[in-house]
Amino acid sequence: MFFILEIRFHGRGGQGAKTAAAFIAEAAQREGKFVQSFPEYGAERQGAPVTAFTRISDSRIYLHCGITEPDIVVVVDPTLLKSIPVAEGLKENGMLVVNTVEPIEKVREHTGFNGKIITVDATKIAVEEIGKAVTNTAMLGALEKAKEIVPFEHLLEITREHFTYKLGEDVAERNVKALKRAYEEAKVW
Amino acid sequence: MVKKVLKALTGAECVAEAMRQINPDVVAAYPITPQTPIMHAFSQFVADGKVDTEFVTVESEHSAMSATVGASAAGSRAMTATSSNGLALMWEVVHIAASTRLPIVMNVVNRALSGPINIHCDHSDSMGCRDAGWIQLYSETGEEAYHNTIMAVRIAEHPDVLLPVMVCQDGFITSHSVETSEILDDETVKNFIGEHNGHHPLLKTENPVTVGPLDLFDYYFEHKRQQLDAMERAKPIIQSIFDEFGAIVGRKIEFFEPYMLDDAEEAVICLSSSCGTLRHVVDELRKQGRKVGLLKVRVFRPFDQNKLAEMIRHIPVVGVMDRSASFGAFGGPVFMEVRNAIADESQKPLTVNYIYGLGGREFTVEQAKQVFDELRQVRESGNPGIKVRTLGVRE
Known part of the structure; x- marks a missing residue:
């Protein structure tokens, strides 16, 4: 059965939206899926809104354009909820995964999305576990709660491996903890 | 192995x-x-x-x-x-x-x-x-x-x-x-390319x-x-x-790689990444019963005009995608090659040129569909109308 899962990430430069998009693609790749992941490059500066995309499929992916009707939208930065239409094109039976402290009613009001929403205070988790507000790994935990894209244990493994290689064991463990905690604390509405 | x-x-x-x-x-x-x-x-x-x-x-x-x-x-x-x-x-x-x-x-x-x-x-x-x-x-x-x-x-x-x-x-x-x-594994690539012995090397x-x-x-x-x-x-x-x-x-690699061309009534000729989006749209339109196809240009120089003419002469209408403009010329570089290749054919397609995607302007599924729809109109009317068009640009 031909099927593409399309995920769109919204963040701000420096929060790792691009990395999260590539990361979940790589994890799915290891599970034998065909994947594609790419950011939308505008002016590259810290704090500017950034969009990144991931496609996951059972067969080869030919499309080479942005995702306009995603199955899942992940909002990595809480302030974007009010400033850009994050739920634009999101399928009605899709899912919205948001980093926010706002009550669910407010999230629905800001986004106009009435489908399944997953909320988590990823900023708090990132600050407490990692020591800075880089929320991408926590948001991957919330995304995993929304939909098990790859087996949870495998996601933890690849997170550990990736960060150990790039930033050392301590940072890796902190990110794994943030991911696990967000998975546990995320609320499904 | x-x-x-x-x-x-x-x-x-x-x-x-x-x-x-x-x-x-x-x-x-x-x-x-x-x-x-x-x-x-x-x-x-x-x-x-x-x-x-x-x-x-x-x-x-x-x-x-x-x-x-x-x-x-x-x-x-x-x-x-x-x-x-x-x-x-x-x-x-x-x-x-x-x-x-x-x-x-x-x-x-x-x-x-x-x-x-x-x-x-x-x-x-x-x-x-x-x-x-x-x-x-x-x-x-x-x-x-x-x-x-x-x-x-x-x-x-x-x-x-x-x-x-x-x-x-x-x-x-x-x-x-x-x-x-x-x-591929390193050994296979190494064996494939072989040793380099320079031609009249200076040293x-x-x-x-x-x-x-x-x-x-x-x-x-x-x-x-x-x-x-x-x-x-x-x-x-x-x-x-x-x-x-x-x-x-395990692939067939050619100068021009055809996709669903044999019975195509409308086809698009394109280079590089946009071919993927076009192939996706060809699949979608084929499901609706439209006879559409794609030809991907893999080798632009040398341009094998005879091979191209042979592959497209039977198609009623061909759209040629150019991701660059040739200012003051009759169409973009790919269009000029395609027109030139079929010029002496007795049976040849009507051709329309699309200048698209300049400066990274996204080439979307909608644009690809628009191209196929316009090509159908050209086939049905028998009149190419404007032969060099821009796609996805604000007027």
Whole structure:
């Protein structure tokens, strides 16, 4: 059965939206899926809104354009909820995964999305576990709660491996903890 | 035994991987977006001792191409990479590389030429030097850029070719996009490309030669004629190398790769990453019963006009996609080649040119559908109307 899962990430430069998009693609790749992941490059500066995309499929992916009707939208930065239409094109039976402290009613009001929403205070988790507000790994935990894209244990493994290689064991463990905690604390509405 | 692994890699990483396996003697490069991640990854291989390459960091692209020319003339296997204005700055030396018959392989990550300044994809850079005497291969995906880079070495160094090869892929769209890519084992690539023995190398002192001397009206023309002949001779050689490599990777690789063309009533001719989106739309429209097709141009230089005419002469209407403009000309570079190729055919398609995607303007599923819808109108009315159109631009 031909099927593409399309995920769109919204963040701000420096929060790792691009990395999260590539990361979940790589994890799915290891599970034998065909994947594609790419950011939308505008002016590259810290704090500017950034969009990144991931496609996951059972067969080869030919499309080479942005995702306009995603199955899942992940909002990595809480302030974007009010400033850009994050739920634009999101399928009605899709899912919205948001980093926010706002009550669910407010999230629905800001986004106009009435489908399944997953909320988590990823900023708090990132600050407490990692020591800075880089929320991408926590948001991957919330995304995993929304939909098990790859087996949870495998996601933890690849997170550990990736960060150990790039930033050392301590940072890796902190990110794994943030991911696990967000998975546990995320609320499904 | 050929081993293949699937990896999640960007198009730039795919090319760096090909370069690692090729293990060139000399690489000279200067950074420019969106080529930079190729050299970023490759210089890491150099630093980690994974290649034996002499990596020359130069002060400009003019120097990058000059150093590559020098290294290649000396008899070494030499490579470089660039984009956009970097290629523009190489301009005079790009011609010298071709006319000196140096088998250099250069990856061009296609980016719009300035101005206004723009870092995103179009084909104005490589199309700008389509008459420079380089073989040009275009890549739909990172994996194809990987394949093209490996094959380019064999094509360039073939004793009956001896021409530099440009391997193009779309800036950001594939260069910065992570995709599932099949990578071959090192041994297979090494065996495929073989050893390089320079053609009359400068450093072979027992056989001294002069490279790049003054060549006035006495012999210049004969040398140009040899370049023309080499391009013509390259056609069957390129296809035989495609066949040989295609057998290894399990693909059919051709100058022009057809998709659903046999019974097509409308077809689109395109290069590089947009072919993927078009193929997706062809699948969608076929499900609705529309007879549509796609022809991907993989080799733009040399352009095999006879092969193209044979493949499209039966199709009623053909749309030609150009991701660059030729100001003041009748259509873009691909359109001109296509029209020229079918000019003498008794049965030939009506043709419409689409200038699209300049400066990275996204080529969407909707645009692809619009093209097929307009081509249907042309077929039904028998009138091409405006022959050169712009797609996805604000009026």
